Amino acid sequence: MEIIRELVRSAEPTATALGYFDGVHRGHRAVIAESVAYAHTHGLVPAVFTLQQSPRTVLFGEEPKGIITLDEKLEQLEQLGVERVYLIDFRTIRHITAEDFVKDILLGCFHAKHTGCGFNYHFGSGAKGDGHTLSHLAQVYGITETTQPRLCYGELPISSTRIRQCIAQGDILSANAMLGRPYGFRLPIVHGQKLGRQLGFPTLNQSMPLELIKPRFGVYASVVTVNGDRYRGVTNIGQKPTVGSETVTIETWLPEYHGVELYDEVLDLRLYAFVRPERKFDSLDALRQAVLGDAAAVMKQPLRTERRDAAW
Numbered sequence: 001m002e003i004i005r006e007l008v009r010s011a012e013p014t015a016t017a018l019g020y021f022d023g024v025h026r027g028h029r030a031v032i033a034e035s036v037a038y039a040h041t042h043g044l045v046p047a048v049f050t051l052q053q054s055p056r057t058v059l060f061g062e063e064p065k066g067i068i069t070l071d072e073k074l075e076q077l078e079q080l081g082v083e084r085v086y087l088i089d090f091r092t093i094r095h096i097t098a099e100d101f102v103k104d105i106l107l108g109c110f111h112a113k114h115t116g117c118g119f120n121y122h123f124g125s126g127a128k129g130d131g132h133t134l135s136h137l138a139q140v141y142g143i144t145e146t147t148q149p150r151l152c153y154g155e156l157p158i159s160s161t162r163i164r165q166c167i168a169q170g171d172i173l174s175a176n177a178m179l180g181r182p183y184g185f186r187l188p189i190v191h192g193q194k195l196g197r198q199l200g201f202p203t204l205n206q207s208m209p210l211e212l213i214k215p216r217f218g219v220y221a222s223v224v225t226v227n228g229d230r231y232r233g234v235t236n237i238g239q240k241p242t243v244g245s246e247t248v249t250i251e252t253w254l255p256e257y258h259g260v261e262l263y264d265e266v267l268d269l270r271l272y273a274f275v276r277p278e279r280k281f282d283s284l285d286a287l288r289q290a291v292l293g294d295a296a297a298v299m300k301q302p303l304r305t306e307r308r309d310a311a312w
Contacts (some may be wrong), residue, residue: 001078003085005052007092007109014047014084015039015114016106018134019121021050023067024076026180027118027151027158034146035116036081044113047084048077049106055127058090065213067163067179072186086110098124102137116146120157153178170216170274184222184270185209185250189262201253201291204262206269208237208248215271217248217278221298224254225268231257234295235271238278255295 017035021028032048039046050073056062068076077085086109093105101124106112115138123129129137131147138145150157158178166175167183175183187206204224208214217238224233235252252269275294281287 001083001085003087005087007088007105009109010111012045013111013113015044016047016049016110016112018049018115018117021073023160023163023179024073025158025160025163025178029080029180030151031116031118031148032080032082034148038114045084046082047086047110048082049086051090052087053090055090058094066211067160067213069209095125098129098133099137102141107141107143112143114144118148119150164213167213167215170218172220172271172274182270182272186266186268188264188266191263203251203253204267206250208250214248219275219294220271221273221275222252223270223272224252226257232298234291234298236278255299
């Protein structure tokens with residue numbers, strides 16, 4: 001997949017999906033899938049226009065916490081069939097009017113013959129353009145356009161805000177349902193305090209990225225992929241109050257894994273269910289018994305192995 005970070009003229013015509021796509025959730029995927037399908041049936045390059053940072057960072061100095069890292073976002077786009085991503089610095093386009101965006105960027109740079117967005121997409125200076133604006137301007141400049149309707153989970157639209165709230169509350173089941181895949185991380189294994197080894201269950205430690213939303217502190221049922229094989233995991237996310245930690249860590253025990261140590265390996269961890277809140281125990285033995293109880297609950301779950309996003 002080609003990644004372009006500047007506004008340059010495309011030699012090939014494209015079908016370009018528009019959006020920040022922070023999470024690539026089911027609503028985002030519907031927008032992208034429509035543009036990819038249109039590209040395939042009309043001989044166009046399936047493309048995405050997105051931003052290097054949240055507009056709120058530039059406009060208001062905020063640092064919204066992400067759902068996934070940029071690397072995983074790009075991976076998700078590639079898996080959806082996107083062949084080109086325009087990953088643009090918002091500061092370079094923030095003052096462009098809605099019409100100039102369509103005329104000079106969408107048509108002039110991306111050579112778009114088709115474009116698509118979600119029901120709540122806004123663009124142009126002051127975010128004055130929306131789906132209706134895009135539909136009108138696209139018609140003026142000879143571009144076909146599709147605005148995807150809202151996609152709901154329960155009675156409310158799926159949104160990145162809702163997903164972040166669910167993650168922060170430990171409602172991983174709802175977050176996964178709105179994402180359309182299990183939430184998690186692809187991060188390197190780092191050296192920990194080796195407390196798990198002392199208690200009889202060596203753990204894999206990963207550092208929580210500062211740019212991501214923190215899940216509710218506690219224990220989760222998880223799945224870790226190791227060299228293509230998937231293993232049930234007991235994952236604690238938090239600051240380990242029994243022994244104390246100043247940083248947020250992700251600590252996973254794989255009861256069924258008996259292979260070599262995995263330090264410095266980049267492992268894929270997916271969360272499936274919240275087991276219990278993090279708590280401080282009176283002794284290490286009490287902590288050990290609690291972890292064994294957590295593992296017993298997790299190990300009762302069947303594990304499908306056909307693909308990474310398979311359900312329990």
